[in-house]
Amino acid sequence: MLLDFYGELLTDKQRECCDLHYNEDLSLSEIAEQLGISRQGVWDNIRRGESAMQEIEEKTGLIRRFERTRRALGLIAERAREIAAQTEGRPQEIARQIMSEVERIEEWDLNDGV
Amino acid sequence: MLLDFYGELLTDKQRECCDLHYNEDLSLSEIAEQLGISRQGVWDNIRRGESAMQEIEEKTGLIRRFERTRRALGLIAERAREIAAQTEGRPQEIARQIMSEVERIEEWDLNDGV
Structure with missing residues (x-):
């Protein structure tokens, strides 16, 4: 890291x-x-x-800040999963978009290394 | 910045x-x-x-990475708002939690400065 x-x-x-x-x-x-x-x-x-x-x-303290954001993003993805499980139609679709958005952010971080 | x-x-x-x-x-x-x-x-x-x-x-490139994450978080908050507007009960509550989570992340960033 x-x-x-x-x-x-x-x-x-x-x-x-x-x-x-x-x-x-x-x-x-x-x-x-x-x-x-x-x-x-x-x-x-x-x-x-x-x-x-x-x-x-x-x-x-940039790594410390980065890891805190990372943990918060994990929490957001979890909540989006909950919504997706409890809804259907458009809200479910948007909740899934949030989940992919979080994944996309996490992938950037992994691929941006030296 | x-x-x-x-x-x-x-x-x-x-x-x-x-x-x-x-x-x-x-x-x-x-x-x-x-x-x-x-x-x-x-x-x-x-x-x-x-x-x-x-x-x-x-x-x-840490600021560049940070700003990209920031933009993505804005998008996530917007989507959570959409869900909150289209649902009620538990899904709406969770969507609102996502919105506050994003706000919390944005506030950390602002208060963590020199």
């Missing part, structure tokens, strides 16, 4: 090391080999990248 | 100058007097602060 939000604000090397470690699940040695740098270098890049991103999140 | 999202990532001086200029609508001379720095200094802080925030937005 940190990488998705703030990855682009890191140095290329920090982002690359964090991405290979957290998203691709490679070991420090594997990353070192792949990038042609020392294992210690990989570790430093991950540690610095991570703490830079954590500092940005502490200052801006 | 830039200040709301990224203001905390600026230096104190940059944030202060940008805030007084854009949010408090003070002139460069007024800010210079208030902070005890030169008019040119105020201008440099605003220019650098602004371009730093624009660069962060270009890299992360």
Whole structure:
């Protein structure tokens, strides 16, 4: 999540090391080999990248805000499902539109990552 | 909006100058007097602060993503209003809950600023 939000604000090397470690699940040695740098270098890049991103999140709270909105959207989708189950015709149709709208928002978020 | 999202990532001086200029609508001379720095200094802080925030937005696109979600939420609220107008009893009540939920999300965003 940190990488998705703030990855682009890191140095290329920090982002690359964090991405290979957290998203691709490679070991420090594997990353070192792949990038042609020392294992210690990989570790430093991950540690610095991570703490830079954590500092940005502490200052801006954007991920916290994003997750709160996300939870609220889940609640909205649930309520739309309830309406759809209890109605028919036009109201049911609109309730289903709300459900797809929430899904669409959730998909944007997933596909917008680094 | 830039200040709301990224203001905390600026230096104190940059944030202060940008805030007084854009949010408090003070002139460069007024800010210079208030902070005890030169008019040119105020201008440099605003220019650098602004371009730093624009660069962060270009890299992360977080405001762009936020505004898209915001538009989608407006659409959801509109649909919930439609349902509330066309139903009664429990479905209408749930539709109204969706409307307040959207309002609640919109208020968070407004109150979460710097």
